[in-house]
Amino acid sequence: MELTMTAARAGKLSSFLKNELKMSTGLVNKVKWADGLRVNGLSCHTNYQVEPGDVIAVRLEEAQPEYPAEQGPLTVLFEDDWLLAVDKPAGMLIHPSRNRITGTLANLVQGYYARTGQGAFHPLTRLDRDTFGIVLIAKNSHIHALLQQRKPRKTYEALVFGGPDGEAGLIDAPIARKELPSLLREIRPDGKPSVTRYRVLERGAQVSRLELEPVTGRTHQLRLHCAYMGFPILGDPQYGSEASMAFSRERDFETQLLLAKRLEFIHPITGQTMALESRMTLPELM
Secondary structure, eight states: OEEEEEOSSOEEHHHIIIIISOOOHHHHHHHHHTTOEEETTEEOOTTOEEOTTOEEEEEOOOOOOSSOOOOOOOEEEEEOSSEEEEEEOTTOOSSOOSSOOSSSHHHHHHHHHHHHOOOOOEESSOOOTTOEEEEEEESSHHHHHHHHHSOOEEEEEEEEESOOSSSEEEEEOOEEEOSTTOOOEEEOTTSBOOEEEEEEEEEOSSEEEEEEEESSOOTTHHHHHHHHTTOOBTTOTTTOOHHHHHHHHHTTOOSOOEEEEEEEEEOTTTOOEEEEEOSOOOOOOO
């Protein structure tokens, strides 16, 4: 795919690659030797003198996905030349696996690109299959690498059975993987440091709506931390308590009620502070 920009100043092409496009020296050399630099459609060296209004294009090689593009509904929350943000429904995998190469978010995004233009699938945020909400996707590996240097701030909302005593607090409990073949995690003294901020948004008779911010990013962290503190997320079949699961079954909650609601980050190219929100919502408090 190509990165393109219109020059707003004069200068050597190399300075635009380094400053405006934030390309490393190694990436510049790789693209240069692959004849991937163009100014106004013409092949150029890095010392080419660019003038205001010139169109700079950089061709980045992206491996073709080994999974098919699929057409289907996709809720686009934000898009520019570099990034795509979409809402993922519950029950959908982010990326194909060895056992399943269709029906994932990646398939739908590739189908979207087939209709609208070029792009690759490099998710910056990963959600469990049954967690729903916003997913941020870099359209090429270069942007993906830039965003990983300063990862987005993620805020979730959850409906939990019961609720914390206070209105806000910090959960600090180390998480370790259970012994194989289990894929689940557990709170254990020898686990990796794991911290979650929480805030009560609303309280009901038996249920609370919480805002959750994972300070660290461990697998299953929010689900496990809520369960550990005595207020498991409703609909969670793996970490829920007997009481929370019975309550969930009575109300036909078929998925865990955990919503990736908000992302805040610095745009890697424009430097703009971005704040994106999911259009999805949790059920009303009962």
